[in-house]
Amino acid sequence: MSAVLIVARGVFKESIRDRVAYNLVFFAVLLMAASFLLAQLTAGQDVKIIKDLGLAAATAIGVLIAVFIGIGLVAREVERRSIYSLISKPITRSQFILGKYLGLSLTLVANLAVMAVAYYLVLAYLDWVTPDNVKLGWEAPATDPRLLKAFALIGVELMLVTAVALFFSTFSSSFLSAALTLAVYVIGHFGQDLRALGAAGASPALATLGRVLYFVFPNLVPLNVTAEVVHAQPVTLQHMLLATGSVALYIALLLVAAALVFERRDFK
């Protein structure tokens, strides 16, 4: 187990060295700039838009990091030929894969946590400068703790995307891995439409294909609760646990598959 942690720590340190944390500055600046600009551009609902924007930016930044660092986790070791020294050490390839995955997941969770803090600071500022009579029209307080549920599920989604990217990177080039991972992300957001292809008038063969794709690919739609938390709608613990459990199974499946593929690769 310690071997897994050593690899994970290495990935975490490397991502810090690669200045991944720069995105946090971008996130904070984006939110602050938006909070000032929106008052000029729109009519009402500034706080809703800031909430939406923050959650969307956290997702987009996280997905980009997960994809573009995830695909390099294995590929870069191979390209640098550092893989030879790694596999000669007392560490199994499964441990290597798991360590890489945990390291990037840790990076993403740490990023997300800092983004959540910046998000709440901007919302607290907005709450402070908004007159009380305007706040009466808000559906939920600016610093509503329920927003954390959305952050938690974004974290789960990012961990899944990382697993997908890592899986593809064990057997294909970086470019192809990125394309395939993004394709899985897109398909994951079309889940309901894939299942409803039959009802939409598609041929029986296409409808079956849609249903197969729906069950094979992870459905990412339940992980997106932005609308619910922003509009103060309930997101039950049962939903959180079920969605997380379902994704955890997909992550486990992808990691086992990645380990299997990686075990079979010949680096001699």
Place this chain on the structure above:
Amino acid sequence: MGGTSSRPERSRRLRWGALGVLGVCAIGTQVALDGAFTTFAPERAVQWVRSPGATRRLTLGFGTLAADLYWIRAVQYYGSTKLSEAKNKNYDLLYPLLDIATTLDPRFNIAYRMGAILLSEGYPDGPGRPEEAITLLDKGIQESPTRWEYYLDAGFVHYWWRRDPQQAADWFQRAAKLPGAPNWLRPLAASVLAEGGERGAARVLWTQMAETAEHDWLRQTARVRLLQLDAEDTVEQLQEVVNRFYDQAGRFPSGWSDLVRAGQLRGVPLDPSGVAYALDPVSGAVDTAADSPLSPLPRSRTLSGQAR
């Protein structure tokens, strides 16, 4: 070295110099381009994706943010069209933009409520399409059937823009039955039915909006409407004075000064914004002046004192 700089030093300075010159030239060409080249802007804005369902699919998991962008675009579109001085301006894209915003985020409260107000606003300050406002509010009711504000807004559109007190009272009564509805809705429904086209119920509605609307623009609009109602009251009174002058003199007054000299007015009457009312010496019609911020008046439905 006696003041002579080394070769690497000269080279470094040269590079800095080149950087400055190139920077100035780049900005210079940009300025020149701005003066010589204007980008083509179609006379009417184009909306590339008109299907709300397709837009929802294309946004992947970013539907609520896309809804915000469509809402901002709707507000900007309304504002720029309203300010436009084009003779044949129209607001054709307003409803599609609001429709997409509310499909992407079906609980987008302000897009329904303020969208309905923007859609109802009479031409040229708005598209003058109360039917579309009702359709938008119906959509909001489908999504949130217990939200009494949508019923109130629908009643308001029927009352103020469609001049249909029966329908308006019906919507107010439906709103009053919903949980959390304020207790003034039932008397309002009764008042609308009793008074028909009079201004009492309108004053109640606009006062409520001026006091409770969550956005400055709505509150300001409500305040202007209340001033317009005051102006309409005054126009009626002035019309009666003008008509009385006609009965006595056999002609309409040539201006307010005739009425002041006749002792029927103490001075030139000003509307609540401080601009003198307009008096047409030919027809005797009294109205707000064209340059008044309160003009044009909604010309409430049953102006009793029409010019003769």
